[in-house]
Amino acid sequence: MSIVVSNLQKSFAGTRVLDDVSFDVKSGELVGVLGPSGGGKSTILRIIAGLDTADGGEVWLDGKRVDNLHARDREVGFVFQHYALFRHMTVSDNVGFGLDVRDEPRDKRDARVAHLLDLMGLAGLGDRYPSQLSGGQRQRVALARALAPEPKLLLLDEPFGAVDAKVREELRRWLRKLHDEVHTTSIFVTHDQDEAFSVSDRVIVMQKGRIEQIGTPVQILDHPSTEFVTRFVGDVNVLEGTVKNGHAEVGPLTGPLIDAIPDGPARIVVRSYDLKFWREDPGSATVKRMVPLGDRVRVDALTDQGSPLFAYFPRRSSLLDGIETGCRIHVEITLARAWPA
Amino acid sequence: MRSSSRRVPDRYAAGPLVAVLGYVACLILVPLAALVYVVAAHLSEVVTALLSGPALHAMGLTLAVAALCVVCNGVFGVAGALVLVRQRFLLRRLVDALVELPLALSPVMTGLGFLLLFGRTGPLGPLLDAIGLRVAFAVPGVVVATLFVTLPFTLREVALVLEEIGDSEEQAAATLGASPWQTFWRVTLPNIKNGLVAGTVLTLARALGEFGAVLVVGGAIGNRTETATTFIHAAVESRAEPAAYGMALLLGAAAIAALGALQWTEKKR
Numbered sequence: 102m103s104i105v106v107s108n109l110q111k112s113f114a115g116t117r118v119l120d121d122v123s124f125d126v127k128s129g130e131l132v133g134v135l136g137p138s139g140g141g142k143s144t145i146l147r148i149i150a151g152l153d154t155a156d157g158g159e160v161w162l163d164g165k166r167v168d169n170l171h172a173r174d175r176e177v178g179f180v181f182q183h184y185a186l187f188r189h190m191t192v193s194d195n196v197g198f199g200l201d202v203r204d205e206p207r208d209k210r211d212a213r214v215a216h217l218l219d220l221m222g223l224a225g226l227g228d229r230y231p232s233q234l235s236g237g238q239r240q241r242v243a244l245a246r247a248l249a250p251e252p253k254l255l256l257l258d259e260p261f262g263a264v265d266a267k268v269r270e271e272l273r274r275w276l277r278k279l280h281d282e283v284h285t286t287s288i289f290v291t292h293d294q295d296e297a298f299s300v301s302d303r304v305i306v307m308q309k310g311r312i313e314q315i316g317t318p319v320q321i322l323d324h325p326s327t328e329f330v331t332r333f334v335g336d337v338n339v340l341e342g343t344v345k346n347g348h349a350e351v352g353p354l355t356g357p358l359i360d361a362i363p364d365g366p367a368r369i370v371v372r373s374y375d376l377k378f379w380r381e382d383p384g385s386a387t388v389k390r391m392v393p394l395g396d397r398v399r400v401d402a403l404t405d406q407g408s409p410l411f412a413y414f415p416r417r418s419s420l421l422d423g424i425e426t427g428c429r430i431h432v433e434i435t436l437a438r439a440w441p442a
Numbered sequence: 443m444r445s446s447s448r449r450v451p452d453r454y455a456a457g458p459l460v461a462v463l464g465y466v467a468c469l470i471l472v473p474l475a476a477l478v479y480v481v482a483a484h485l486s487e488v489v490t491a492l493l494s495g496p497a498l499h500a501m502g503l504t505l506a507v508a509a510l511c512v513v514c515n516g517v518f519g520v521a522g523a524l525v526l527v528r529q530r531f532l533l534r535r536l537v538d539a540l541v542e543l544p545l546a547l548s549p550v551m552t553g554l555g556f557l558l559l560f561g562r563t564g565p566l567g568p569l570l571d572a573i574g575l576r577v578a579f580a581v582p583g584v585v586v587a588t589l590f591v592t593l594p595f596t597l598r599e600v601a602l603v604l605e606e607i608g609d610s611e612e613q614a615a616a617t618l619g620a621s622p623w624q625t626f627w628r629v630t631l632p633n634i635k636n637g638l639v640a641g642t643v644l645t646l647a648r649a650l651g652e653f654g655a656v657l658v659v660g661g662a663i664g665n666r667t668e669t670a671t672t673f674i675h676a677a678v679e680s681r682a683e684p685a686a687y688g689m690a691l692l693l694g695a696a697a698i699a700a701l702g703a704l705q706w707t708e709k710k711r
């Protein structure tokens with residue numbers, strides 16, 4: 102199902118949550134809506150599903166305007182942030198609900214439920230109640246329930262927000278795999294950039310009810326179009342500096358700019374992986390702390406001008422040779438972005 | 443050190459525990475025991491008195507009115523709670539406060555209000571006369587008075603549960619294609635079952651025990667509008683003690699049974 106959303110406006114009690122939001126999603130696409138909490142992301146999904154009404158703007162599903170269509174007639178599957186499973190029904194009855202309300206023949210219904218439970222890795226749990234399941238299992242029941250009536254569009258509101266990190270990682274990979282098999286057009290909302298980038302075909306970055314950028318994960322990572330996106334996406338160092346002849350200058354440090362801006366004072370934004378450190382005396386900075394993080398090491402340093410910097414390096418990498426807490430280093434900025442101060 | 447510091451709270455707790463138990467015993471158990479004792483001592487007279495025509499009529503009327511209240515205020519309570527909790531409308535807060543009014547109003551005052559409204563000289567008098575319906579000093583008056591005093595219970599209990607569970611399951615049902623009726627029967631009703639049971643028990647207990655309003659509106663006419671409570675009142679007035687004590691014990695037993703049923707269903711959850 103293709104989706105066109107145009108000029109959506111929405112306010113709650115005088116606070117604007119959506120400000121002129123427009124985008125479209127092609128049939129079969131998996132799109133992530135990424136942004137800080139409270140940025141209006143969930144409201145978009147709720148309006149597309151018909152659970153909320155917009156103050157202005159239009160929603161078109163498959164070329165048909167649906168603003169006056171009730172939620173139950175939109176054929177949109179919705180996975181709620183806190184699952185909203187029917188607590189008094191078994192897992193099977195939860196999953197079968199969307200089929201039961203349209204009087205699907207019993208044998209077809211049972212077959213579909215069994216198939217979905219199998220697909221979701223929930224086989225054997227059909228007779229349990231939601232309260233007897235783990236967070237990850239509940240999440241998959243919610244997904245199975247939403248998929249059962251074969252919706253043409255699947256909307257997921259912070260789908261993995263309430264499960265722990267390990268399970269989240271697993272569910273992400275699994276959602277992508279599911280999408281590649283089922284091809285249901287899907288939009289999901291998240292405040293977690295890893296989640297958005299690892300699962301989506303395209304990402305919509307939002308802030309304060311406005312769309313900041315729409316693009317593929319690579320486009321957004323490599324060519325952020327606003328300062329907000331630059332700072333929100335990836336771990337960044339933000340430094341006060343100047344731009345001169347297409348180069349960023351921060352004290353004695355200089356680095357090439359990916360997108361040139363006019364000369365003058367600027368905020369220089371450097372990704373944590375666009376920095377190189379090596380041991381050098383006298384050098385230009387001091388290593389303050391080294392934090393091992395599994396496969397990576399985070400190195401915190403302080404420049405002689407007093408700016409804190411951090412960078413990640415692969416553990417046991419030659420880039421880390423000789424670097425230790427308290428040593429003097431030289432810093433090289435390999436790539437920077439700048440925004441006029 | 444450890445064991446002595448652990449014993450301190452126990453010693454503290456003993457005082458309040460004795461006080462609470464003593465209070466409960468004095469106010470609830472002792473009168474109940476006295477009633478049981480008196481009835482047991484005069485059992486044959488009590489049974490004879492309770493099998494008399496007026497006594498049986500009073501019991502029948504009380505049970506019928508209570509059943510009617512449970513059904514009417516059960517349906518109204520569920521519908522009213524859904525409207526008050528799930529919908530936003532003008533004056534919602536006012537209506538919300540209004541439905542609790544019967545809890546605060548003196549039943550005698552309520553009864554008087556109904557009497558003024560439905561009496562011969564009241565604003566509804568001519569209309570009722572025209573269709574040949576008597577409300578004041580008749581069974582319909584007893585019904586209306588009891589409906590009024592029992593109105594808030596189911597509504598309140600169901601509204602509390604509705605607030606607590608939120609509306610996300612209902613929204614999920616809608617996105618899955620359920621109609622409002624399907625959502626109500628399959629999702630909402632099973633979720634509010636406990637509130638409904640609690641409200642029903644409270645409604646029943648209150649309907650069985652209501653006195654002031656049914657006395658004023660119904661007039662406690664023997665064999666016609668006399669209910670169990672007004673029967674007791676009349677029996678005490680005419681010094682027919684066995685009848686009074688017997689009926690009182692029956693009412694007490696019914697109330698205890700209702701509360702027991704409530705505890706049992708709560709424990710089962």
